[in-house]
Amino acid sequence: MRRVITYGTYDLLHYGHINLLQRARELGDYLIVALSTDEFNWNEKQKRCYFSYEERKRLLEAVRYVDLVIPEEEWDQKVTDVREYHVDVFVMGDDWEGKFDFLRDEGVDVVYLPRTPEISTTQIKQDLREKQ
């Protein structure tokens, strides 16, 4: 079984995220999503999520391409994650191009996939504000 992992906040879940998850899943047989916790989002990414970790986890677990959701609590957990979950492929959108190449030293394929250009949570929030 070829196991794939990817990381992210996934708040507000949108079709750009689904495009990423679908392509990531197609690179193997099993997809793990390491989902940023509320604390990690605020402390490390200054992101205050609309949905809590539990709500975001529930949404992702309902996505057909996702097999397992685990917490992302720190930047440095990726090496232990790929070892612990016997990961073959690490996938991120290409806004992260080059940032995780070190994982190749763990024998993991590192793949950066093109982002879906026209959609982002920031864009959604901006559109909603303008429509009020």
Ligand code: C2G
């Ligand atoms: N993404 C995408 N297209 C978009 C928006 C996002 O392909 N229009 C991808 C991102 O490239 C990322 C994933 O969807 O691979 C999740 O996006 P975010 O929740 O914004 O993830 P991020 O905050 O970048 O967290 O340790 C890594 C971090 O946790 C990544």
